[in-house]
Amino acid sequence: MRVLITGVTSFLGLYTAKLLLQEGHEVIGAVRPGSRRAQELDAHGISAYPTYRTVLLDLSELPEAELGETHYAEVLGLDQAPATPDRSAEPAGHSGTAAAMQAAVAVPARSSAPAVTAPPSATHLPLPALADDAAPLIDAWIHFAWDGVGSAGRSDTNIQIENIQNAKKAYLYAKLLGARKFLFAGSQAEYGRGNHRVPLPVSPYGKAKLSFGRWATEQSLLSEIYDDAPMQFIHMRIYSVYGSGDHETSLVNTVLRAALRHEAVTLGPCEQRWNYLEVHDLARAIRILLSSEDTRTGIYDIAGSDSRMLKKYVIAMNAIAARFAANADTTADGDATTAAGATQAVTAGGQTTDTAAGVTPTGAELRFGTRANNAEGAANMSPEILKLQRLGFHQEISFEAGIGMLLKTMREEGSES
Incomplete structure (x- = not known):
């Protein structure tokens, strides 16, 4: 082709x-x-x-x-x-x-x-x-x-x-x-x-x-x-795609850098429903649309199968980055999985609380509601990916694993500092 x-x-x-x-x-x-x-x-x-x-x-x-x-x-x-x-x-x-x-x-x-x-x-x-x-x-x-x-x-x-x-x-x-x-x-x-x-x-x-x-x-x-x-x-x-090489001012990159540097980050309310997809999965979805003989003229949503409130995504990536920086686990993927399961709450000041350990880990200070939403407003994401799934697509990289991959790349490239 x-x-x-x-x-x-x-x-x-x-x-x-x-x-x-x-x-x-x-x-x-x-x-x-x-x-x-x-x-x-x-x-x-x-x-x-x-x-x-x-x-x-x-x-x-x-x-x-x-x-x-x-x-x-x-x-x-x-x-x-x-x-x-x-x-x-x-x-x-x-x-x-x-x-x-x-x-x-x-x-x-x-x-x-x-x-x-x-x-x-x-x-x-x-x-x-x-x-x-x-x-x-x-x-x-x-x-x-x-x-x-x-x-x-x-x-x-x-x-x-x-x-x-x-x-x-x-x-x-x-x-x-x-x-x-x-x-x-x-x-x-x-x-x-x-x-x-x-x-x-x-x-x-x-x-x-x-x-x-x-x-x-x-x-x-x-x-x-x-x-x-x-x-x-x-x-x-x-929908929202993230990964190594994305614009440095993207929400994911902004939060991860702040978490690794233990800085404060100003955020909108982040109360809208959101969806993230790692860029390798995006490429696989496009390849399927190119090669499939079952496509028809029309709309195909490309998104992950896991939609959450945006605030929950932000809290999760902050905790993943905090654990990664502290070398709590042996691999980036391990950091991602463990941190995501432990993070359950956010304090009034915006810091994440590790309920499993009963302590507040280092990371970014998440200041929710201190800035306005972007040009798109606070629109909710509600992808309909059934058409794409019927062609054979399925999300292979979870958000937690994808953030772990990105953190590992940031460390290798020295872009986290």
Whole structure:
């Protein structure tokens, strides 16, 4: 399977790409020219895989998707199709890697549109042959690219409008390249104060992801009616994912660092229902959605099977980190399991109490209710993962084990100090 990923250098993109490469799939990582995160591909060992290639692509330079599929193809030069790559001489299992990846062909410019170009040393995505008997150039496209994911960016309407436009371009480009699936990284923020039946997003971020999802769903359903080879739209509504490499200001990283340093941390009330999923499990869920023949155009919640009040998650990770720092057990996973079972209460001042030992362990001072909620408000998380489970997904890493893994990585990297 050959998969193109926009946003491959993102936290979720890196783990997804690495899992696919480890399992023998081909991955094309679309990177914005001049991206400051391009080095992450080397740091995570992704560039070393022979079945990985980077292409430079700036979606903002592509024509508007509303021009329509035919005109879009003409403007990009996709109507001038090169010959279909000859794959007969390639080794089994490589699905045209040599022919497709070694052809350094950039999208040619027309008078009305700029070219998508890169330096001669860069690898480009070759153009597909659009004749009726042409093989598709890619099997699937995963779209992680989305600017303005911090609290300030989520509230910036202009950034979110541009995200919608770029996602539409990616969708149409994927269809022109012959993809059979387009996986979009949506968010539980699309539900907001509503539910699965009636989403009521709060922030421009949630509203923008919901807006694009509805547009792409309609396009995909129309494609099923009119096209011989329709492209499925898989709208992944991703809940809170954590793990090594996540943004340093995430709630998990903030609490863990404070706990290891025995510092105070200011928090919102944390009274909403929450759900966490370790990033390796997220990557496995996406791989299932890519490979399953039983998927259909529609929404798939990606979340763990364990939902709790957010305050309970915070108390648990604080206690896990406190035990880890004190070397109470021999392994990170052992610290995680033992601490989670012992932590049952929180004092008025926000410190956790180890009821099993009858003492207050060191760790962060958790100051609940001393700051406002983020741009999404205090929305409750109520994932419906039955559709994903029916495809074969199950959560393999518990929250306690995942936090233990993260703490061990933080210690190895020296990022806990």
